[in-house]
Amino acid sequence: MKIKTYLAVSIDGYITTQEGWPVQLSMPAFTGRTSYGLPEFLADCRGAVMGRTTFLPALEAPEWPWPxxxxxxxxxxxxxxxxxxxxxxxPDPAELRKLMEEADLGGDVHLVGGQRTLDAFLSIGALDQLGVLTVPRFVGSGVRLTADGSPFRRFELRSSRTFPDGCLEQVYLPAA
Known part of the structure; x- marks a missing residue:
């Protein structure tokens, strides 16, 4: 089981707009789970992990986001x-990781959500792959990919590709 993420980020470093919307929604070609390499990314995922802030809106969604x-x-x-x-x-990322392993999912786990959840799993060395979709937009404010004061971390580029509208997919592995 790998824990991996696929986050959209603006070229000025934000994962949400100032209104709180994910930056990928600013792209006309974004159509949800069928966009920008998500089908390939999700093909091996059998679980999703997120923080409470990402989870709560799903309870009121007309359709469960993680079928x-x-x-x-x-x-x-x-x-x-x-x-x-x-x-x-x-309440603890290490405990949650253990529960994911015990669930014997038969596949990977998609880390969905924001900077706090990402940082929590990075801090225990539990993120196996960082997928970033860089959206060609400046949003100016919102939630940044990393919080101020986040520790220095190195990653190695595994692959990249550019989509016709200028979005750039980059897949990184944590460096040793």
């Missing part, structure tokens, strides 16, 4: 009523 995936939530608060019974939560 067919086991969902794991990093949170120290109880999950609200209406949470599907198969959703697993834990």
């Amino acid at each position: 067919g995936l086991r969902v794991f939530v990093l949170t120290s608060s109880p999950l609200p009523e209406g949470t599907p019974a198969e959703v697993v939560s834990a």
Whole structure:
């Protein structure tokens, strides 16, 4: 099981706009799970892990955003009523990783969400692959990919490709 991410980021370093929308929504060619290499990325995923902030809006969504995936939530608060019974939560990334391993998913886990969840898994050495879709937009403000004061980390480029609209996919592995 690998924990891997596929995050969209603006060229000025933001993963959301100032209104809180994911930056990939600013691209006319974005059509959700069928866009920008996501089908290939998701093909091996059997689980999704995220923080509470990313998870909560899914409970009110007209369609469950992670069909067919086991969902794991990093949170120290109880999950609200209406949470599907198969959703697993834990307050600690190491504990949540152990629960993912014990679930024997038969595939990888997609780390969905923001900088705090990404940083939590990076801090315990549990991110196996960092996928970044660079969107050719300046958004000026919003949530940055990394928080101020994040530790220095090295990555090695595994692959890259450019889409016709200028989006650039880069896949990195944590460097030793």
